[in-house]
Amino acid sequence: MPGRTEFIQTIGKALGRGAGNAGDADIFTTTASLEQEALLARIKTRSAAERKQLRGVIEQVAGPLHIDFHPEDNLDDIAGAIGRLILEKDPEWGTEKSVVRWDHPLLSRLHLESLAELDGVTLHTTDCVSGGQGAKVSAAAQRSAIRENVEASFIGITSADYLAAATATLVMRSRPGHARSASLVPSIHIVVIEEEKLLANLEELYTLLKWDPEEQAQGLTNCLSLISGPSKTGDIELVMVHGAHGPRELHLFIVKGEAP
Amino acid sequence: MQKKDNVTLFVQCIVDTMYPEVAESMVDVLEGLGLHVDCPTEQTCCGQPAFNAGHQQVARAAAEKFITIFEGAQTIVSPSGSCVNMVRNHYQDLFKDDPAMLARVKAIGERTFEFTEYIVDVLGVEDVGARFNGKVTYHASCHLNRFLHIDRQPRALLANISDMTLVEMKDADKCCGFGGTFAVKFSEISEALVEDKVNNIIASGADVVAGCDMGCLMNIEGMLSRKQSPVKVMHIAELLAGKSYE
Amino acid sequence: MSEITSAEYKKVAVDSIADPVLQSALESLQSRLGPATQNLYQNLPEGQELRKTAHGYRRKAIDNLDILLEALADNVEKNGGTVHFAATDKEAVDICLNIARDHDVKKVVKGKSMVTEEIGLNHALEEAGIDVAETDLGEFIIQLADEKPTHIVAPAIHKTRQQVGKLFSEKLGTPYTEDPPTLTFDARKALREKFLTADMGITGCNLACAETGHITTVSNEGNIRMSTTLPKVHVAFMGMERIVANLEEQQSILRLMSMGAAGQQIGGYVSYIGGPAAENHCDGPQAFHLIIVDNGRSKILADEEFREMLCCIRCGACLNVCPVYGKIGGQAYGSAYSGPVGAVVTPLLFGVNNAADLCTGETLCGACRQACPLEINLPRMLLALRAKLSEGDAKWGVQPKGKSEKLMFEAWQKIIKRRKVYDLFLKIGYVLQKILPAQDGMIRRLPFPFNGWTNNRNLKPLAAKTFMQRWKEREGGKQ
Numbered sequence: 001m002p003g004r005t006e007f008i009q010t011i012g013k014a015l016g017r018g019a020g021n022a023g024d025a026d027i028f029t030t031t032a033s034l035e036q037e038a039l040l041a042r043i044k045t046r047s048a049a050e051r052k053q054l055r056g057v058i059e060q061v062a063g064p065l066h067i068d069f070h071p072e073d074n075l076d077d078i079a080g081a082i083g084r085l086i087l088e089k090d091p092e093w094g095t096e097k098s099v100v101r102w103d104h105p106l107l108s109r110l111h112l113e114s115l116a117e118l119d120g121v122t123l124h125t126t127d128c129v130s131g132g133q134g135a136k137v138s139a140a141a142q143r144s145a146i147r148e149n150v151e152a153s154f155i156g157i158t159s160a161d162y163l164a165a166a167t168a169t170l171v172m173r174s175r176p177g178h179a180r181s182a183s184l185v186p187s188i189h190i191v192v193i194e195e196e197k198l199l200a201n202l203e204e205l206y207t208l209l210k211w212d213p214e215e216q217a218q219g220l221t222n223c224l225s226l227i228s229g230p231s232k233t234g235d236i237e238l239v240m241v242h243g244a245h246g247p248r249e250l251h252l253f254i255v256k257g258e259a260p
Numbered sequence: 261m262q263k264k265d266n267v268t269l270f271v272q273c274i275v276d277t278m279y280p281e282v283a284e285s286m287v288d289v290l291e292g293l294g295l296h297v298d299c300p301t302e303q304t305c306c307g308q309p310a311f312n313a314g315h316q317q318v319a320r321a322a323a324e325k326f327i328t329i330f331e332g333a334q335t336i337v338s339p340s341g342s343c344v345n346m347v348r349n350h351y352q353d354l355f356k357d358d359p360a361m362l363a364r365v366k367a368i369g370e371r372t373f374e375f376t377e378y379i380v381d382v383l384g385v386e387d388v389g390a391r392f393n394g395k396v397t398y399h400a401s402c403h404l405n406r407f408l409h410i411d412r413q414p415r416a417l418l419a420n421i422s423d424m425t426l427v428e429m430k431d432a433d434k435c436c437g438f439g440g441t442f443a444v445k446f447s448e449i450s451e452a453l454v455e456d457k458v459n460n461i462i463a464s465g466a467d468v469v470a471g472c473d474m475g476c477l478m479n480i481e482g483m484l485s486r487k488q489s490p491v492k493v494m495h496i497a498e499l500l501a502g503k504s505y506e
Numbered sequence: 507m508s509e510i511t512s513a514e515y516k517k518v519a520v521d522s523i524a525d526p527v528l529q530s531a532l533e534s535l536q537s538r539l540g541p542a543t544q545n546l547y548q549n550l551p552e553g554q555e556l557r558k559t560a561h562g563y564r565r566k567a568i569d570n571l572d573i574l575l576e577a578l579a580d581n582v583e584k585n586g587g588t589v590h591f592a593a594t595d596k597e598a599v600d601i602c603l604n605i606a607r608d609h610d611v612k613k614v615v616k617g618k619s620m621v622t623e624e625i626g627l628n629h630a631l632e633e634a635g636i637d638v639a640e641t642d643l644g645e646f647i648i649q650l651a652d653e654k655p656t657h658i659v660a661p662a663i664h665k666t667r668q669q670v671g672k673l674f675s676e677k678l679g680t681p682y683t684e685d686p687p688t689l690t691f692d693a694r695k696a697l698r699e700k701f702l703t704a705d706m707g708i709t710g711c712n713l714a715c716a717e718t719g720h721i722t723t724v725s726n727e728g729n730i731r732m733s734t735t736l737p738k739v740h741v742a743f744m745g746m747e748r749i750v751a752n753l754e755e756q757q758s759i760l761r762l763m764s765m766g767a768a769g770q771q772i773g774g775y776v777s778y779i780g781g782p783a784a785e786n787h788c789d790g791p792q793a794f795h796l797i798i799v800d801n802g803r804s805k806i807l808a809d810e811e812f813r814e815m816l817c818c819i820r821c822g823a824c825l826n827v828c829p830v831y832g833k834i835g836g837q838a839y840g841s842a843y844s845g846p847v848g849a850v851v852t853p854l855l856f857g858v859n860n861a862a863d864l865c866t867g868e869t870l871c872g873a874c875r876q877a878c879p880l881e882i883n884l885p886r887m888l889l890a891l892r893a894k895l896s897e898g899d900a901k902w903g904v905q906p907k908g909k910s911e912k913l914m915f916e917a918w919q920k921i922i923k924r925r926k927v928y929d930l931f932l933k934i935g936y937v938l939q940k941i942l943p944a945q946d947g948m949i950r951r952l953p954f955p956f957n958g959w960t961n962n963r964n965l966k967p968l969a970a971k972t973f974m975q976r977w978k979e980r981e982g983g984k985q
Contacts, residue, residue: 004579007800009590011572014808023570027751028577028717036754093698126788139785146788151702167771167981179788180735184728201551202772206757222585222784222794223734226776231728234768235644235660237531237667238538240685244643245694245701246728246775249962271973277932278966280973301974304922313871314892315915322922353889406872431936435829439869447958448520452833453869454963482963485948 032211039207041106043199048257054198055254057165065168065229068249073256078192079110082157083117085190085251092187092248093155099186100124100150101157103177109165112157124149126179146179156186156247160193160227162208163254166201167228174223183227189247195257202204268333269299270306270347270372272340275495282474284341285501289388292481292501293379294324300329308346311354312440320354327364335382336372338471339497341404344374349407374404375497376472380413387420390500395425398468399457399480400433401473414472414496421499429464431456438479451483458483461491470494509626510856512840515863519834528664532832535663539826542769543877552758560762561880563755564817567716571807571816574716574749574799581719587794595625598799602627602708602741603634605795609739611636611706617723617730618642619710620658621745621799622819623842624855627708639700640718641729643693650677656836656844658822659767664835697729707709707733707791711744713759713819716751720780721796722760724773731775740791742779746798747807747816759819762879766823802855809901811890815850817880822847824874824884830867839864846874850887858894858904865891910955929972936968 015021032040033112062069072078086099101107103125111124124144137145150156158178162171174180183189199205209215231246242248267290275282291296307322326347330336338344344504351365381386398418405411411433418426437453438442457480461469469484469491471477477493484491494503511518522528532711550556567574579589592598598621606614614636621630628649631638640649644661650673655661662670667684675682680692711721721742734740743788750756764770777857783790783976806812825831825845836844840861841852849868853861865888874884898906906912921931943950948964959965971979 002588003591003593003597007593007746007798008572008576010593010800010804011575011807014804015569015572017572023573024566027566027570027573029752029754082708139751143789150789170770174783174787174790176786177788180731181789184731184735202757202761206754210753220720220778220780222779222781222787223790224720224730224778226772227774228772229774231726233643233690233727235642235647235662235727236665236670236686236689238534238660238663239667241687241690243694244727244729245641245697245732269973276973277968280969280971280976281975284976299974299977300736301978303974304925304928307922310918312889312892313866313911313915314889314894314896315912316893316897318915318919325923349872353886365563401637402869402871402873406876435871435873437829438948439871442757442866442869444956446516446519446863447961448516449830449833449867450869450958451962452523478966479963482948482959482965485946485964486950486962488940488946491837 018039018186036207036211039204040211041181043208051195051198051257054165055195058163058168058198058252058254061166061168063251066232066250067168067229068251070251070253072253075109075255078253078255079112079115082110082112082190083115083254085188086118086121086155089155089188093154096152098122098124098149098153099155099157100126100179100182101151102159102179102182103127104159106159106194107157110192124153124156126150126182126244127177147181150179150181150185153186155188156184156189157184157190157192158183160191160197162197162199162205163193164202164205166236168252169202169205170227171205172225173221175221180223180225183225184246187243187247188251189230190251190253192253192255194255198254265334266296266298267335267337267378269297270297270328270330270336270338270343271303272338272343272474273305274478275339278478279474279495279502282339282495282497285495285497285503286337286391288501289379289497290337292388293385294382299306303329306343306346306348307423308343309440311346311350316354323351323365327368330368334371335378336368336374337378338372339375339495340475341374341401341408341410342458342473342475344372345403345407346434347372366434374408374410374472376414376417377408377410382418385414388417388500390421390502392421392424392499392502392504394421394467395427395465396468396470396499397427397429397461397464398432398445399429399461399471399476401471401476402435404472405433410472417496418470424499427466429460429466431460436476436479438475440475445481450479454479454483458487458489462489466491468494468499470496472496510841510852510860512852512856512861512864513839515838515867518838518840519867522835523833527666528832528835531663531666532835535657535660536826536832539769540877543765543823543826546769546771547879549554556758557762557879557881560758561757561817561882563750563759564819564880565761565814567750567755568747568807568813568816570751571747571749575746576752577716578714578719578749578800578869581716581796582781582796585719585780590797592799592801595799595801598625598743598797598801599627599630602799603630605739605741606631606634606706609705609793611739613637613700613704614640614706614708615639615641615700615704615733615737616645617707617709617725617733618645618661619708619743620842621710621743622708623655625799625801627743633867639697639704641697641700641727641733643690643727646697647691654837655842657825658820658844658847658894660822664837682907683920701732701736704733704737706739706741707737708741708743709733711742711748711796712763713756714744714749715753715756716749718753718778718780720778722756723777723779724760724764724775726768726774728775731777734777734779735790738791739793739795740779740782741797743797743799746800746803748819763819763821766821766879768876770832806854812854812887814882815854815887817882818847820847820852821878821879823877823879827873827877829869829871829873846884850884850891853891858899858902862895862907865894865895879882881941925974932968932972936970938969
């Protein structure tokens, strides 16, 4: 790599590297502190009642963050509510109503395609595996089809890996079937997430990402997004306007946990 | 609480030469609290103007003179947060490469107190029994408030002055735009800042703007006077000494 | 490569003070963002101590910068990205031009990035025939108006809705409106087209994480996500100091940065980007290039006096409280970096003598340090710069500024050295001041070089007797 060695040497020189100054051996943290272990344990053993409390927190913070929090908490009601949103809302860029969703088990269980009222609406899935009619389609062709569908859709429906309650922060990772653009390009973003995925705050999220063995194995992937509300800007006279480039609206549904 | 005994006055040059009555009020208050006050009369300036302008050699010479004069003093008290900040904090910057001097300036810095800090934190007194008939607003000067973290002390002393109404101005802790030579070199910016300050003071409805630094108050007074405003500037020592304004 | 106009500081400052529209914009900015940020600090669940802790994280990262950059580069490459190291602005620009050439890039969408402003990237891309669209709404406005950003986070803060309305109707052909939501929609529409057709997205990097090999980008508008998701190539520029070692450190710093930048708990969109899209993923760029830029930073790193400046994360919180910025706005600072951070960084990056007024044109009130999420001691560094400027400095190639001030202070030193001499000068002053114009017992006009004071202010005259004289008389009376 041109320049790297020299570049790093220049920094080393500026830092006075040499005998007795090799840098801090403990610069990377490799073992969790007792507090972090305790926090991990607390996250893993969180009760249904505590999760319900977190739901309450989100309900409170959603308003100021301009997030539309919906009270429906079971899949049937959520599907109905999403159906109504699709019918009520108007496309921003055209007249056709297309909706795109992740290829995600929770979203499949909504069975949106079976909602009778969505007859004239095209439902797309960002499905990387199946491609076209049984024929093997190239990855590039699949990508461009997904891109076309996302661009054409006025609503994007996704789930999320986690939801940190204190800041209503959704955590999404790039995965097969989980298009990054589905939460970004359509004018309206709808998120459906299970109550089990609720965390108290960002500290919990980062503690999980850093120290939980499963999370460590998975890593952040090449793109992890934290989303706390719809797109907004205050660049003209600090007047807050929602829908700068990303979604103008963010609708949030939390699926109630299974009864123990 | 420290034993009430000797305090040595470190008088800001602006007070010494332009506002001597402020130092006199400070003496009245300290003596009223049962202290014995002395004042080395060969003192001149702590060197802050030179230091702030980047002339560290000159500032170092001033600091050396200061140390010679005050090193024997047990407790040093000054009517200026800015000057105390210079002695307590910046002297250490000036002598950071000279361990022997650094130790000396550190020691002297620990014995140097701003007037209200000394009364409240060292003596443990928040009410000196003063009385003042009028409406007063407090300007929290920058070096005092942000560098020495002294804000509660002057406010507590003011709050305990009987018959006095204390009103809060907008942006009480915002810079008045003095900044030493800045006020002359960048006078247009400085004026714009002091204009805001003066407008806020006037809007507060106060008869008097009080503070703990005559540098700021001199700047503020300069514009109040040009605007022919009846609002007066008073150092907190004057209020605590029971001075009235004419 | 980018030109700096800091020598015009005073002139532009005076013009800005005289501009009532700008004054009201600055007042509105500071009265809203400054207190909002303080309020968040005061309510930190971890307490304000977190700011000191986070400063420690940054400082440790800077002290281990070589180790962290190596780790970051290795991790990014492992994830399929390409890392470039640019010692100078020119190298950085050339690397980007080469990438653009390799991918046959015609259209670029850009997220707001201070380092690309610093190296003058847009100009170079345009010279190469590439269409560059700034996509942050503020930057978009600035680009249409062909102006320079005047605030690190809110680049078009100096523009009114009327000015933006006029600009949009002229340049975008949209009907004139003064309604910010409608104007935002007009920009949204114009830029959507750009996002959907761009071949390359260029962004900065708020803070990289060495251990995972990711850069982070933070925005509220979503423009950076657009720029890093839709085009086939993503090029990220990163000032070499914008890195921490560990994820948990980043958590604190990103939160503090959001508080400082926009009075938010956390930015609306925070993205971790570690490389190009994986092969089996549905979207994202096919190529990811990270360009790490020195451009004078290693010199700052080598100087213990200024190393702390590399802890800065460019949130702009200091601009939202600085009394001087609040009067003169961002243009006067003459570089991409304005406000207190600009007053320290611009001289260090572009030459102390070139930005002499920036070092001295502040009141040293300390509001910047109080507002900084990391409590960076900007006043200390301003003082250090002033010392270099007054006394000269070979290492930084600083020529001492004009002799007259130095002579004045040396004379002053002689005067204050002995009280007798001092008293003599005070006596002379006391006599001479009587010939100056007066108003109500105050001096109304001072002679050169002090005349600036009395343009709109009076000055208290010297007292007939100093306190020291009065004291001596009092003590004498006692005996």
